[in-house]
Amino acid sequence: MQNQLSIFNTLTRTKEKFEPIHKGMVGVYVCGPTVYSDVHLGNCRTFISFDLIYRYLLHLGFKVRYVRNITDAGHLEGDRDEGDDKFAKKAKLEQLEPMEIVQKYTLGFHDVMREFNTLPPSIEPTATGHICEQIEMIKEIIANGYAYEIKGTVYFDVEKYNKEFPYGQLTNRKLEDLLEGTRELSGQDEKRGRLDFALWIAAKEETLMKWPSPWGWGFPGWHIECSAMSNKYLGETFDIHGGGMDLQATHHTNEIAQSQACNHKAPVKYWMHTNMLTVNGVRMSKTAGNGFLPGELFTGNHPLLEKGYSPMAVRFFMMQTHYRSTLDFSNEALQASEKGYARLITSIKTIDNLKTSAASTSNIKELEKACYAAMNDDFNAPILVASLFEGARIINSVNDNKETITAEDLALLKKLMHSFVFDVLGLKSETSNSxxxxxxxxxxxxxxxxxxxxxxxxxxxxxxxxxxxxxxxxxxxxxxxxxxxxxxxx
RNA sequence: GGUCCUGUGGCCGAGUGGCUAGGCUGAGCUCUGCAAAAGCUCCUACUGCGGUUCGAAUCCGCACGGGACCUCCA
Structure with missing residues (x-):
């Protein structure tokens, strides 16, 4: 381990020293995509950010179990636990089985992740594959008194939970403030509290995806899958849970409540949230309609794009911004990254041609230190990249006979550049051997x-x-x- | 309305109470038959107004601008 890694923990809103629960091992859970449509670039940013984090943990020598789920059921269109889920809606639109929708977009997601050179997670569980686990968890929550059933639908009792645990802790909010932001219950609402959310939803006549449960035929609520699956594969308390910032207020807040209500303990030690990708200062999202697909980005086939950009240029573009900062997309910025990336890669290819000397004019050990210091400071890739460009400068200078390097330093520099550029940043040289x-x-x-x-x-x-x-x-x-x-x- | 985040040079983006990240762009120089590449040099910024301090872009307050969440979204 190269000195001490620290991580910004959303729970405490501070950088904390990272100490895994089990020495040498790390459990990571990241909320994956809801596969009812193509992933857009904003979604990709989150998964690429966590790929960097995963890669660095591996580089440090941790044994990492990286779980990233596929949401393929239970994610409702509406905001009030009403209506059909997103897969059924899309299935009707495209005249397909819901599971055909799931299959289609899961494969598409994997293709895109491969293009961006992300490592596959250790486990990629699906919500539909864990209905039993979810039902068991809901039963336990009811038994513990934090949920109630009405006409086949099970709700989580937020106000009761809040009397014992800080429900809004992840966003630093009090229950009263949260209540102010919600609507009054209408006459049609069955749930008791305005903030109560569904753990299990009763199926209607026309519901396509439904399963039997102690409360009749139905399907799980969106949040319970992550609690159930993280619990199953990583245990009741695990090290790192991540996801996009947009999941913090609702999805992750509810996940904590469910797990705490079920297991009587907090599920996660470090919560990590990645920031949004914006276009002209506005968040890229499916509903805003300002998103574009990775394929469009690669080909340049989109009104916002002046040209196509290679997956590695895009990945490098993302690595030049910290994961907790918003990243604003523009052609100009992307083209700048494209050029910088090419220069970096070219310098790495030059390493093998360098001649060694009796002395070095640059301090390679200091450079190595700087690289680790950057990544240990909450995965600060932009600072790492700055150091790598210093490495590129040294390589080019030696190549021009303007600086010298010893054989020992050259070996270290080569190892450094290769491990950080390829293994940690996850970039690769885009040449083929066809x-x-x-x-x-x-x-x-x-x-x-x-x-x-x-x-x-x-x-x-x-x-x-x-x-x-x-x-x-x-x-x-x-x-x-x-x-x-x-x-x-x- | 509530809860927060944020405002850096032509552009993108780090960052720390004092020691001028980095990339891209522009200008000049070196090298070169030329071009390209590469190296070097230059353009040295921190929204505004107050306050704390020996000293603030960095801490505090106010103002203005931008954004997020509170409703599905990574």
């Missing part, structure tokens, strides 16, 4: 050989034309001291 690429490589060798002859005859007009023409096909030739180098641009 047969077409190999053919291009061969062709370029032939072309450069011919151009060498032309240049030897000092026919610069011809050699420059060759270079310019290839450039029109996105192939750059650079005439360095050590001979020509070529590359393909995006």
């Amino acid at each position: 047969s077409a690429d190999k053919a291009l490589q061969g062709a370029m060798e032939v072309i450069l050989e011919i151009r060498k002859d032309i240049k030897a005859k000092k026919d610069y007009a011809a050699s420059d034309k060759l270079r310019d023409d290839l450039n029109k096909h996105n192939i750059q030739i650079k005439d360095t001291k050590d001979g020509p180098v070529w590359s393909v641009s995006e």
Whole structure:
């Protein structure tokens, strides 16, 4: 372990030293997507942020169990535990079975996560796969006196719970303040308290996704799945629970209440929340209609996009902002990241060509320290990136014979750049080894050989034309001291 | 209305009570047949007004601007 990691805990609103419950092991639960439509870039940001966190914990040597669920049932359209769930609604629209909707968008989600080079979680449980666990948990909550049933629907009694536990602690709010923000109960409402939420919802005649329960046919409420599944795979109390900030006030607040009411203990030691992605200063969301899909981003096929951006350029763009800050999208910012990313990757490829000397002009050990210090300070990737650019500067300077490096330092620098850029930040070099690429490589060798002859005859007009023409096909030739180098641009 | 967060150079974005992050852009220089790349140098900011302090962009207050949550959303 490279010194002490600290994490900003939403519960206390301070940075705390990270001490896992079980030495050397970390349990992480992150609220995954509700798979009733394509994930947009804002959703991706959250999962990419937690991918960084997961990767760094692994890098530090922790044995991590990373659980990220798939919500495939119980997430209602309306705000008052009424109506059909999102899958059934979408299923009707697309004339499919609800589980066809789930399958379609789950596969799509996985494809996008792979594009962004995120590591798969250790366990990816689904709500429909854990109906029994949810029912058992609800039974326990009722037995403990924190929930009640009315006509086949089970509600959590928030006001009763609040008498013993601070219901609004995660958002630092008092119950009275929360009550002020809610509407009066209408005559149709069955629940007792305005803040009460459903644990189990009675099925109607037309409900498509329903299961038998002690309270009749129905389906689980949205919040109970995360309590049940985190409990099952990580235990009654685990280390880190994460999710987007928008889940903090309702979903996570209710999760804490459910788990506490069931197990008589707080479920989570460190709560982590990632901030939103914004477009022109406004949060990207499904309902605001200002979101675009990862596919559109990669191809540039969207009115807001001037061009396409590669998945790694986008990932790097996100790594230049701290996970707790809002990240505002713009073409200009993305293009800046694209260039910076290319420079960083190019420098890493240069490492293998460096010559070593008897002394180093730069302090590589200090650089290593700076990298760990950045990440240990609540996963501060932007500061890490700044240090990595310092590394790139050193590499390029040594390559230009303007600085020197010892063999020992070079080995350390190489290890440092590789482990932080590829393992921790999760970036990868975007080159493929397809047969077409190999053919291009061969062709370029032939072309450069011919151009060498032309240049030897000092026919610069011809050699420059060759270079310019290839450039029109996105192939750059650079005439360095050590001979020509070529590359393909995006 | 309630509860919070936030306001940094041309753009994006870190950050600490005093020691000028970083990326992109622009200008100049070095290198080079030229170009590109790379390195170096320069443009040295912290919404406004008060207060605390030897000293504040960093702490406090007020004002103005932006945003989030309180209703489904990562």
